[in-house]
Amino acid sequence: MAAITFRALARASIAALIAAGSAGVAAAQSGEVNVYTYREQKLIQPLFDAFTKDTGIKVNVVSASSGLEQRIKTEGANSPADVLLTVDIGRLEDAVQAGITQPIKSSTIDKAVPAQYRDPEGHWAGVSMRARVVYASKERVKQDTITYEELADPKWKGKICIRSGQHIYNNALIAAMIAKHGEAKAQAWLTGLKANLAQKPSGGDRETARDVAAGKCDLGIGNTYYYPLMQNNPQQKDWADATKVILPTFEGGGTHVNISGVVLAKNAPHKAEAMKLIDWLAGDTAQQMYANSVYEYPVKAGIAVNPAIASFGPLKPDALPIVKIGQNKKAAANLVDKVGFDN
Amino acid sequence: MTAAAANTILRTSRTLRRPSHVVATLFVVLLAAAVLAPLVSLAVIALAGDAEIWPHLAAYVLPKAITDTAMLLAGVAVLTAVIGIGTAWIVTTYQFPGRDALCWLLPLPLAFPTYIVAYVYVDMLDAIGPVQSAFRALFGYATAAEYWFPPIRSLPGAVFVMGLVLYPYVFLAARAMFQTQSASLIEVARTLGASRLMLARHIALPLARPALAVGLSLALLETLNDIGASEYLGVQTLTLSVFTTWINRSSLPGAAQIACVMLIVIVALMALERHGRRHKRFIVSARRARIAPRIPLKGRAGWIALALCLLPVCLGFILPAGVLVQEVVRRGLLFGFDTDLIGHTLTTVSLAAAATAIAIVLGLAAAICVRMVKSPLSNAGLVIAGLGYAVPGTVLALGLMTPLVSIDEGLNWITRNTAGVTVGLVLAGSSAALVVAYVLRFLAIATGSAQAGLARIPHEIDDVARTLGTRSAGIAWFIHLPMSRAALGGAALLVFVDCLKELPATLLLRPLNVETLSTYIYQFATRGNFEEGALAALLIVAVGILPVIHLTRFADIAPAPVASSSGR
Numbered sequence: 001m002a003a004i005t006f007r008a009l010a011r012a013s014i015a016a017l018i019a020a021g022s023a024g025v026a027a028a029q030s031g032e033v034n035v036y037t038y039r040e041q042k043l044i045q046p047l048f049d050a051f052t053k054d055t056g057i058k059v060n061v062v063s064a065s066s067g068l069e070q071r072i073k074t075e076g077a078n079s080p081a082d083v084l085l086t087v088d089i090g091r092l093e094d095a096v097q098a099g100i101t102q103p104i105k106s107s108t109i110d111k112a113v114p115a116q117y118r119d120p121e122g123h124w125a126g127v128s129m130r131a132r133v134v135y136a137s138k139e140r141v142k143q144d145t146i147t148y149e150e151l152a153d154p155k156w157k158g159k160i161c162i163r164s165g166q167h168i169y170n171n172a173l174i175a176a177m178i179a180k181h182g183e184a185k186a187q188a189w190l191t192g193l194k195a196n197l198a199q200k201p202s203g204g205d206r207e208t209a210r211d212v213a214a215g216k217c218d219l220g221i222g223n224t225y226y227y228p229l230m231q232n233n234p235q236q237k238d239w240a241d242a243t244k245v246i247l248p249t250f251e252g253g254g255t256h257v258n259i260s261g262v263v264l265a266k267n268a269p270h271k272a273e274a275m276k277l278i279d280w281l282a283g284d285t286a287q288q289m290y291a292n293s294v295y296e297y298p299v300k301a302g303i304a305v306n307p308a309i310a311s312f313g314p315l316k317p318d319a320l321p322i323v324k325i326g327q328n329k330k331a332a333a334n335l336v337d338k339v340g341f342d343n
Numbered sequence: 344m345t346a347a348a349a350n351t352i353l354r355t356s357r358t359l360r361r362p363s364h365v366v367a368t369l370f371v372v373l374l375a376a377a378v379l380a381p382l383v384s385l386a387v388i389a390l391a392g393d394a395e396i397w398p399h400l401a402a403y404v405l406p407k408a409i410t411d412t413a414m415l416l417a418g419v420a421v422l423t424a425v426i427g428i429g430t431a432w433i434v435t436t437y438q439f440p441g442r443d444a445l446c447w448l449l450p451l452p453l454a455f456p457t458y459i460v461a462y463v464y465v466d467m468l469d470a471i472g473p474v475q476s477a478f479r480a481l482f483g484y485a486t487a488a489e490y491w492f493p494p495i496r497s498l499p500g501a502v503f504v505m506g507l508v509l510y511p512y513v514f515l516a517a518r519a520m521f522q523t524q525s526a527s528l529i530e531v532a533r534t535l536g537a538s539r540l541m542l543a544r545h546i547a548l549p550l551a552r553p554a555l556a557v558g559l560s561l562a563l564l565e566t567l568n569d570i571g572a573s574e575y576l577g578v579q580t581l582t583l584s585v586f587t588t589w590i591n592r593s594s595l596p597g598a599a600q601i602a603c604v605m606l607i608v609i610v611a612l613m614a615l616e617r618h619g620r621r622h623k624r625f626i627v628s629a630r631r632a633r634i635a636p637r638i639p640l641k642g643r644a645g646w647i648a649l650a651l652c653l654l655p656v657c658l659g660f661i662l663p664a665g666v667l668v669q670e671v672v673r674r675g676l677l678f679g680f681d682t683d684l685i686g687h688t689l690t691t692v693s694l695a696a697a698a699t700a701i702a703i704v705l706g707l708a709a710a711i712c713v714r715m716v717k718s719p720l721s722n723a724g725l726v727i728a729g730l731g732y733a734v735p736g737t738v739l740a741l742g743l744m745t746p747l748v749s750i751d752e753g754l755n756w757i758t759r760n761t762a763g764v765t766v767g768l769v770l771a772g773s774s775a776a777l778v779v780a781y782v783l784r785f786l787a788i789a790t791g792s793a794q795a796g797l798a799r800i801p802h803e804i805d806d807v808a809r810t811l812g813t814r815s816a817g818i819a820w821f822i823h824l825p826m827s828r829a830a831l832g833g834a835a836l837l838v839f840v841d842c843l844k845e846l847p848a849t850l851l852l853r854p855l856n857v858e859t860l861s862t863y864i865y866q867f868a869t870r871g872n873f874e875e876g877a878l879a880a881l882l883i884v885a886v887g888i889l890p891v892i893h894l895t896r897f898a899d900i901a902p903a904p905v906a907s908s909s910g911r
Contacts, residue, residue: 066589211469342579
């Protein structure tokens with residue numbers, strides 16, 4: 001009696017399991033693609049909606065702030081992930097290191113994305129760019145050009161604001177400095193920058209921009225998109241008006257940019273749909289949306305940037321191969337500790 | 344083999360003679376194993392190497408991280424203890440205008456995610472904010488560089504913000520204990536000429552120690568594991584160094600090593616506290632205690648009591664809630680209502696409710712088992728079952744993925760061999776992963792509160808019931824459950840609200856297309872636009888308030904001059 005009940009129970013639970021699992025299997029048959037992303041969902045959703053409208057392929061999303069490579073790796077062969085979208089070159093390199101990628105073979109990507117913003121072996125491709133720029137007080141800063149190196153000049157003593165040196169945005173900038181000038185020079189630069197800070201690094205890019213507006217400091221280092229956010233907010237318009245954005249350059253180089261990019265998951269269950277999405281992200285519609293809803297620079301040539309971003313002047317991205325930034329990530333993190341940048 | 348070890352085994356084997364004790368011990372051990380699974384997978388990651396990062400960490404990272412963490416914890420401990428114990432003492436000892444409302448107002452800051460309150464205070468007190476702008480206008484300063492103003496983005500600022508959000512843990516624990524303390528003890532002390540301060544110091548506080556230890560350790564672990572608020576406010580905590588090691592130094596093993604060392608230190612501290620009160624008993628009376636009537640405060644004394652209790656409510660709840668309401672109105676979030684929020688609210692509430700029910704049942708059952716068996720093995724099991732709270736949420740989530748996926752792979756093996764189908768990630772790829780994570784993470788609250796509640800029931804009652812032929816299950820149902828209801832109610836509230844707010848594990852483990860209120864807010868906050876999430880933040884508060892009000896009313900035991908019969 002007991003044995004029969006147990007067997008019936010076991011059979012019923014297996015049936016239930018299959019029913020639960022078949023929801024996922026059914027999803028595999030129709031047009032769907034599963035995206036793991038470091039982008040905030042609200043921000044990226046309009047892009048996915050447009051993609052669904054264009055192709056009829058449904059996009060399922062999960063977004064997180066860290067650990068998605070690890071999740072895909074642990075999920076292993078059964079991972080539902082098709083595409084990983086990141087906002088930092090370091091993350092793309094981490095995904096490759098974790099062994100969760102496969103080469104993206106696409107002539108569309110090869111044509112649309114400049115070689116500098118693609119992995120030579122095709123494991124990742126950039127889809128948009130952001131620049132690390134200087135927010136300057138209109139009133140107190142007269143110059144309209146600046147170099148990253150100059151930020152360490154003692155003339156700015158007590159006049160610069162920045163968030164934690166360990167944040168990925170700053171980590172990438174410091175990594176680029178190491179790649180260009182070597183570790184010793186980069187350390188001297190970072191020490192000089194530290195000596196120029198008006199306060200201990202904290203907050204985010206928006207606090208940095210606000211501190212410039214409030215006169216706590218004359219220069220702040222942040223990403224481009226916070227400026228249009230201030231402009232579009234009636235309560236913050238005055239703050240935007242008190243500041244200007246300068247696109248800094250490296251000495252003899254261009255402006256530091258980081259990319260947001262895509263990876264095709266190694267065990268992607270919907271590879272065809274995933275490739276359609278990746279190609280679509282490098283297409284005109286998506287590139288225009290990146291410019292206008294996310295306020296980033298499109299990677300594809302010939303797509304106009306948003307007017308608010310265009311007002312900073314033409315962007316001349318630094319020529320340093322972007323992979324070098326990922327390679328120097330760890331050295332940059334250690335340098336920040338060494339000079340006590342955040343202390 | 345040492346004599347002590349032999350003795351332990353002997354004692355364990357002796358207690359296991361009764362079949363019910365075997366079942367009880369097995370249950371506690373299994374529960375401990377479930378909590379241990381993610382920690383073991385973390386330890387496995389830690390063992391993967393990367394010892395070479397330690398010289399660097401020791402030279403440049405750890406000294407600063409350890410001092411900052413210690414100062415943050417010390418500050419939050421003092422602030423939460425002063426506010427939590429002080430207000431709990433006032434509302435249980437005295438009767439004054441507004442006292443009844445304060446009982447449910449005081450726990451409300453708990454409903455806020457800490458980082459949201461941090462954002463609100465930074466907006467208000469930062470250089471650009473209204474306070475400093477007014478200050479500049481008043482004294483004729485042109486820029487914020489011309490004067491000194493206490494920076495909110497600092498260690499003291501973090502202590503202030505976290506203390507305000509986390510004192511309810513201590514308040515709830517302290518109040519539950521103070522109000523069930525027997526009147527007779529207090530009356531005896533008064534007859535002997537003890538002042539009110541002496542009463543608090545020598546009777547109320549020592550008796551409340553187990554509960555205060557639980558409340559304070561919850562507040563401190565929450566502080567220790569916080570990442571959003573401390574990074575934002577520029578405090579270099581150890582948890583932050585776990586993250587930079589993982590993300591920037593690309594060393595997950597190194598990060599896991601730091602997390603494991605932290606865990607060991609926490610376990611040692613918790614063991615030390617338990618050791619300190621090992622021979623003490625906190626039982627008040629065999630009958631349900633007669634509650635001391637509250638002393639009426641008239642005139643100025645009443646107003647002072649009201650003002651003292653209102654201050655933390657205003658700073659920790661009314662002010663942040665007011666700012667959020669203002670943002671909702673300003674941004675038209677109510678009229679341009681994001682209809683997705685209805686679904687997110689339902690998701691959040693059902694996940695939190697499921698996890699709370701499971702955690703409370705498991706926690707109480709485990710505490711009862713331990714009380715029944717009283718063996719070193721089951722005691723250790725209960726301590727281990729509470730460790731989920733002692734690791735940062737992201738770290739727990741990382742550790743949990745491997746065991747979940749392994750179970751899924753086992754299930755797939757079974758279905759493949761029986762029905763020839765693979766079912767995919769049934770556990771790891773569904774909301775079940777979130778419920779498991781919440782239960783494992785917040786089980787400490789349930790076991791801690793249940794144990795504190797049970798500690799006050801004299802063992803003699805169990806013995807009498809047993810003599811009368813009641814079996815273990817009957818004792819649990821008819822005696823333990825009713826007598827620890829207040830403690831369990833408080834625990835359920837804490838677990839529920841903590842699940843509502845939980846962010847790091849939810850972000851990492853949630854299945855495709857699942858959004859909770861907390862993850863919804865976070866996406867705006869990371870983009871420097873947290874105000875867009877104001878309505879969702881208020882929804883968390885609204886959902887959290889209802890049980891708070893219900894439970895604090897329910898827990899407000901009327902001072903009864905006549906002793907009532909205990910249990911049934």
